[in-house]
Amino acid sequence: MTTALSVAPFGGDDTAPTGSDVVIVGGGIVGVLSALELAEAGISVTLCEKGVIAGEQSSRNWGWVRQMGRAEAELPLAAIALNLWRGMDARINGATGFRQTGIAYAAFTERDSDHWHRWHEIGTRHGIETRLLSGDQVRAMAPAIQGQVRMALWSPGDGCAEPWQSVPAMARAARSAGARILTHCAVRALDVEGGRVAGVITERGRIRARRVIVAGGVWSRALMGNHDIDFPQLRVVGTVARVTGAQGLPDHPFGTENFSFRPRLDGGHTLTLRNANVAPILPDSFRLFRQYAPRLRENWREFHLRVGADFFRDLTAPRHWSPDEETVFEACRVMDPKPSAVFLKRALRNAIECFPAFANVQTTHAWAGMIDVTPDAIPVIDWVPGLEGVFMASGCSGHGFGLGPAIARLTADLLLDRGPVSDPAPYRWNRFRPA
Helix, strand or coil: CECCCCCCCCCCCCCCCCECCEEEECCCHHHHHHHHHHHHCCCCEEEECCCCCCCCHHHHCCCEECCCCCCHHHHHHHHHHHHHHHCHHHHHCCCCCCECCCEEEEECCHHHHHHHHHHHHHHHHCCCCCEEEEHHHHHHHCCCCCCCCCEEEEECCCEECCHHHHHHHHHHHHHHHCCEEECCCCEEEEEEECCEEEEEEECCEEEECCEEEECCHHHHHHHHHCCCCCCCCEEEEEEEEEEECCCCCCCCCEECCCCEEEECCCCCEEEECCCCEEEECCHHHHHCHHHHHHHHHHCHHHEEEECCHHHHHHHHCCCCCCCCCCCHHHHCCCCCCCCCHHHHHHHHHHHHHHCHHHHHCEEEEEEEEEEEECCCCCCEEEECCCCECEEEEECCCCCHHHHHHHHHHHHHHHHCCCCCCCCCHHHCHHHHCCC
16 A cells, blocks of 8 residues: 555646736645636736645545535535536546536434435525435445445535546646646745735745735645734645445445545545544644634534644744745645544445445555635635735635635636626635624
């Protein structure tokens, strides 16, 4: 088994421009698709990625593209994103691996069953097609399933894609549309003149721009903090594995309360322990405790708190720096957390209890991704208060891959003063301010 994660290669441009209409910080799915949106609109755009395209969470996620189970505030974005995913391969003239397979969540406990019945009512109000399946209907859908399954929620319109190949393919399309894409080019600081942004200062030099989009994932808080702007963001670690050798499983993503899997185009399955993330305790955990306490109380089962070397590393790390010196962004080109062997063992055990075919699998790869989380687990898609010309598209809270196309579309709409594809109010920055 290897913990190395392969991403489809993408080579950045050799030279950096001196200026651009818009600079985007971050080469994950939100940054890359924002570059594509703006380039398609005829805007001069340069994307700066400190490491490689999709090197972090955009290639490390589950690959699910769903409406079902989303927070109600995200449902408009989820519907838009799903529609954009359906036409993505034709749009970018490339392969994302997207297919509309449907997704099923099966409930074995009364608590989980009640949860999905409630969500079915929410989805119905928003026009999302989901179906409540009885235990017998679940067994007909998945004859190999074992245990006392009570019911399942089935969403036929949802699907999945292959993260490792999707975002590089999108980046190639953005470049073809006219975007400049720089890899191994860390943005050390925003270039600010008179209270408004004038561009960015990178390790390769200054790039002038009237607008800057911060789509840096877990790094967004550090970048903004250097300019005394407090973006509320913490991080959690999710563990994932690729397994091979399981036969007779459903041909669509399948989740339960304690594990999930999806079929992969390479013949294996992506397997995870559902509702389980490591939440490293960091200095920011104390600085932001009041904002995160309500969610921690509500979802305490999902988070496993840990104190490790990251606490002391963050404690001694500078919170402000000069753009003339090397920064944390260059010191860590790709954040590569260690996967949890305990979580993987538990996920496989739970999967075997439900589908005995998992007893024959081989785990070929295991990896972890660092997920950026806002206090309400909803992204921020808004202008940064107090710094004119800077736009935040971050805080996706583990939902960025599936929602990415819609987040990028809304970002472009707001930058270009177009009619927004969705009401931006739920994603405003000022929702974190005290009433």
